[in-house]
Amino acid sequence: MVTALTIAGSDSSGGAGIQADIKTMTAHHVYAMSAITALTAQNTTGVSGILEVPPEFLAQQLDSIFTDIPPQAVKVGMVSSGSLIAVIAQKLRRYGAAHIVVDPVMVATSGARLISEEAISVLKEELFPLAEVLTPNIPEAEVLSGLTITDGASMERAAEAIGSRYGCAVLCKGGHRVKDADDVLWSGGTITWLHGKRIDNPNTHGTGCTLSSAIAANLAKGRGLVEAVEQAKRYLSGALADGLDLGQGSGPMNHAFAISGDYADLEV
Ligand SMILES: Nc1ncnc2c1ncn2[C@@H]1O[C@H](COP(=O)(O)OP(=O)(O)OP(=O)(O)O)[C@@H](O)[C@H]1O
Numbered sequence: 001m002v003t004a005l006t007i008a009g010s011d012s013s014g015g016a017g018i019q020a021d022i023k024t025m026t027a028h029h030v031y032a033m034s035a036i037t038a039l040t041a042q043n044t045t046g047v048s049g050i051l052e053v054p055p056e057f058l059a060q061q062l063d064s065i066f067t068d069i070p071p072q073a074v075k076v077g078m079v080s081s082g083s084l085i086a087v088i089a090q091k092l093r094r095y096g097a098a099h100i101v102v103d104p105v106m107v108a109t110s111g112a113r114l115i116s117e118e119a120i121s122v123l124k125e126e127l128f129p130l131a132e133v134l135t136p137n138i139p140e141a142e143v144l145s146g147l148t149i150t151d152g153a154s155m156e157r158a159a160e161a162i163g164s165r166y167g168c169a170v171l172c173k174g175g176h177r178v179k180d181a182d183d184v185l186w187s188g189g190t191i192t193w194l195h196g197k198r199i200d201n202p203n204t205h206g207t208g209c210t211l212s213s214a215i216a217a218n219l220a221k222g223r224g225l226v227e228a229v230e231q232a233k234r235y236l237s238g239a240l241a242d243g244l245d246l247g248q249g250s251g252p253m254n255h256a257f258a259i260s261g262d263y264a265d266l267e268v
């Protein structure tokens with residue numbers, strides 16, 4: 001079975017973070033493993049608490065995983081402090097981890113800040129150069145490129161600026177656009193647009209986590225980057241279009257929209 005690892009924070013409400021990643025990888029028939037960077041107390045209306053794991057314990061989780069079941073791809077999500085990011089970079093280098101997808105999570109859909117200022121510079125210096133692809137949303141791409149994004153051309157410029165600076169591909173996600181949900185991939189000088197119809201669903205909690213872990217699952221399966229991103233977007237759109245409506249705020253998507261869940265006829 002193909003294997004993948006998510007290194008991210010736990011979302012107690014199950015729509016984003018580690019929980020979204022494991023559901024997504026499982027829906028792709030990929031064996032999912034996790035190294036937890038922090039526990040969050042959160043629901044669809046907001047984040048009420050964050051408890052980081054000590055860096056030594058994150059290191060212990062990563063050693064346990066890599067020395068036993070090496071993942072064929074790795075997704076990195078919420079990591080709130082520089083010392084945790086340094087541990088991740090050191091372990092990924094040491095074990096020669098392949099197919100690293102970094103989602104530079106900065107602010108939750110609900111508005112809560114999920115990373116410190118100091119951590120952003122460690123992210124840039126230590127982790128970005130190890131990534132195969134970064135997946136910033138528009139506000140994150142603005143912070144990372146120093147450019148203002150107003151249209152498709154400026155999304156392309158920001159993706160190129162970030163990608164050429166850190167030597168990796170960049171998917172600038174357009175979920176924060178108004179009329180469409182078009183994302184742009186910059187990879188080694190080539191631009192690929194991934195056009196998405198805007199789905200009328202306010203329940204977008206965890207879209208970024210889901211997309212990046214679907215990309216990691218597809219890379220783990222051996223797909224090329226463009227195909228991995230295209231298939232991940234298709235999965236994300238299906239999960240969003242399913243129209244799940246849970247909680248009082250921006251709710252989660254249905255990660256299981258394509259799983260039948262009925263095992264009555266299974267012969268065992
Ligand atoms: N209403 C929508 N309809 C269709 N696709 C959407 C919608 N909102 C977001 N997406 C898609 O979801 C993916 C994640 O993009 P988005 O810009 O929302 O990331 P994000 O802000 O990091 O996500 P998160 O909400 O988890 O923080 C992208 O492929 C984007 O195009």
Ligand SMILES: Cc1ncc(COP(=O)(O)O)c(N)n1
Nearest residue numbers: 009016017078108109205206
């Ligand atoms: C643990 C964790 N990781 C990531 C996010 C970002 O996802 P979103 O912006 O959809 O809330 C989150 N809310 N919680």
